[in-house]
Amino acid sequence: MNDAAFSAASIDLASVDGWHAECDVLIVGGGGAGISAAIEAADAGASVIVLEAASEAGGSTAIAGGLIYMGGGTPTQLACGFEDDIEEMYNYLLQAAGPGADPAKVRLYCDRTLEHYDWLTRQGVVFKPEYYPHKHTNTPNEAALMTTGNEEAWPYSTYARPAPRGHKPQIKGDHGGIPLMQNLLRSARDKGVRIICDARALNVIQRGSEVIGIAARIDMQVRYFRARRGTLLAAGGFILNRAMVEHFAPRLAHGNYPNGNPNDTGDGIRIGIGAGGAVANMHDGFICTPFYPPRQFLEAIIVDETGNRFINEDVYHGRLGAAILDRPDGRYYLIIDSRHFSVLERPPMGGYPVAGTGETVEELERELHLPQGALTRTLDTYNRDAREAEDSLFHKHAKYLVPLDEPPYAAFDLTPGNGAIFATMTFGGLDTLPTGEVLTADKQIIPGLYAAGRNSAGLPRCAEGYSSGMSIGDATFFGRMAGLSAAARRLRIRHEQE
Numbered sequence: 055m056n057d058a059a060f061s062a063a064s065i066d067l068a069s070v071d072g073w074h075a076e077c078d079v080l081i082v083g084g085g086g087a088g089i090s091a092a093i094e095a096a097d098a099g100a101s102v103i104v105l106e107a108a109s110e111a112g113g114s115t116a117i118a119g120g121l122i123y124m125g126g127g128t129p130t131q132l133a134c135g136f137e138d139d140i141e142e143m144y145n146y147l148l149q150a151a152g153p154g155a156d157p158a159k160v161r162l163y164c165d166r167t168l169e170h171y172d173w174l175t176r177q178g179v180v181f182k183p184e185y186y187p188h189k190h191t192n193t194p195n196e197a198a199l200m201t202t203g204n205e206e207a208w209p210y211s212t213y214a215r216p217a218p219r220g221h222k223p224q225i226k227g228d229h230g231g232i233p234l235m236q237n238l239l240r241s242a243r244d245k246g247v248r249i250i251c252d253a254r255a256l257n258v259i260q261r262g263s264e265v266i267g268i269a270a271r272i273d274m275q276v277r278y279f280r281a282r283r284g285t286l287l288a289a290g291g292f293i294l295n296r297a298m299v300e301h302f303a304p305r306l307a308h309g310n311y312p313n314g315n316p317n318d319t320g321d322g323i324r325i326g327i328g329a330g331g332a333v334a335n336m337h338d339g340f341i342c343t344p345f346y347p348p349r350q351f352l353e354a355i356i357v358d359e360t361g362n363r364f365i366n367e368d369v370y371h372g373r374l375g376a377a378i379l380d381r382p383d384g385r386y387y388l389i390i391d392s393r394h395f396s397v398l399e400r401p402p403m404g405g406y407p408v409a410g411t412g413e414t415v416e417e418l419e420r421e422l423h424l425p426q427g428a429l430t431r432t433l434d435t436y437n438r439d440a441r442e443a444e445d446s447l448f449h450k451h452a453k454y455l456v457p458l459d460e461p462p463y464a465a466f467d468l469t470p471g472n473g474a475i476f477a478t479m480t481f482g483g484l485d486t487l488p489t490g491e492v493l494t495a496d497k498q499i500i501p502g503l504y505a506a507g508r509n510s511a512g513l514p515r516c517a518e519g520y521s522s523g524m525s526i527g528d529a530t531f532f533g534r535m536a537g538l539s540a541a542a543r544r545l546r547i548r549h550e551q552e
């Protein structure tokens with residue numbers, strides 16, 4: 055199967071027998087990207103329709119933790135006593151985006167991070183100025199601010215000065231997407247944006263290469279919507295489309311927990327391919343195995359079937375997940391000693407079964423079927439390094455270096471297929487400029503077509519470097535950029551003709 059097999063072929067204007075509705079900017083998808091785009095387009099004076107396949111708008115953004123990656127000295131950072139610098143944030147995010155980074159998008163995102171924070175608060179989003187100091191998947195209380203990636207972990211700690219940049223809209227626990235989308239949706243509706251639910255976009259309508267609307271299914275009927283200025287695809291990722299995942303991103307196919315809403319089926323990407331759009335970075339995505347909480351597990355070691363460590367165990371859970379799914383047929387164990395047994399009143403978040411226990415290291419080694427002496431050697435080196443507060447092999451931060459020398463021992467099984475959670479979502483999408491304009495394979499702009507959020511390849515590009523907050527930060531910010539561009543298009547065309 056080649057990429058073209060995933061195209062939702064476009065419809066020629068000649069076969070459209072009448073418009074169901076018309077507007078200036080037509081948006082597919084009422085999640086974080088689509089609604090942010092709608093707000094900006096409406097503010098720019100455009101009439102806006104959003105087509106939403108679900109019965110309620112919100113998308114994956116609404117069910118997300120809601121962390122948004124912002125820095126450079128936001129009011130929340132400053133109120134919590136943290137200084138930050140836009141250049142430090144840029145250096146970090148460029149590395150976090152990995153070898154496929156789009157430097158122009160990273161630059162624009164960082165340069166406008168304070169403005170984006172301000173924009174979100176103007177839509178009613180509240181960030182409680184409180185810092186949560188521990189490693190966790192989200193702030194468990196109402197605190198807004200936490201460190202959400204690899205900022206303090208080697209090698210990222212060598213690229214940029216760490217700062218906490220994850221901002222969660224105020225709510226208790228892992229539900230920041232709810233207040234975020236409630237506020238964005240209220241703001242959009244207040245500005246006159248029309249959101250049509252139970253409307254599934256199927257194809258673009260083109261006049262030559264120009265995109266002028268969308269065919270959508272509503273009540274089992276195909277209806278045609280005309281966009282006078284621009285059509286914007288913001289229909290989310292494709293982690294729920296098994297065929298697309300296997301074709302484009304086989305590493306993610308080893309995951310067992312698709313992180314998304316049921317409409318994360320790549321419709322928008324396929325519609326964009328049908329209009330002549332190229333895709334980018336389709337192979338990569340988020341791979342999370344949440345080995346913390348409990349945060350005490352950062353003091354554990356993680357070994358593979360050779361009995362050797364392979365990573366600094368203070369990394370973000372996505373970096374560990376990526377390392378494991380790089381070699382999904384290996385065996386992986388998290389090893390603790392009796393000092394950590396007290397945290398086991400609740401099972402680890404990652405769903406890891408116990409793989410073995412031992413009164414001695416040798417006994418545990420035998421239970422795990424590791425090569426004789428391997429785990430003993432690994433622990434000897436690790437414990438010596440921990441006492442000297444210097445991880446000579448993988449540079450784990452000294453604050454997590456605690457000797458594992460108090461038997462008995464226990465091992466949790468992180469091996470894919472044995473019960474461990476590997477949550478995945480996609481990063482790839484249509485190739486776009488920072489303005490949201492969709493590009494063809496030879497980098498030509500498709501007139502009238504825009505994409506944002508997980509319908510496009512944006513800020514997050516690399517499993518190994520991902521930080522929580524990059525996705526919603528990207529979706530809301532570049533959604534805004536695309537909405538502004540689409541709203542400005544007709545004016546620009548008129549200006550060019552004068």
Ligand SMILES: Cc1cc2nc3c(=O)[nH]c(=O)nc-3n(C[C@H](O)[C@H](O)[C@H](O)COP(=O)(O)OP(=O)(O)OC[C@H]3O[C@@H](n4cnc5c(N)ncnc54)[C@H](O)[C@@H]3O)c2cc1C
Pocket residue numbers: 082083084085086087088105106107108111112113114115116117118119120121122123253254255256288289290291313314315317318319321322479506507508509522523524525526527529
């Ligand atoms: C549980 C969970 C937790 C997460 N936590 C975080 C976090 O804390 N921070 C972070 O940065 N990221 C997080 N993410 C990822 C992040 O939520 C998404 O990457 C991001 O919100 C995507 O935004 P979007 O606007 O592109 O898509 P969405 O918000 O999913 O919006 C797309 C919309 O398009 C609609 N749609 C799809 N197909 C069609 C169609 N054919 N016609 C019309 N409508 C259609 C969908 O129904 C949906 O409403 C999390 C994701 C999940 C699932």
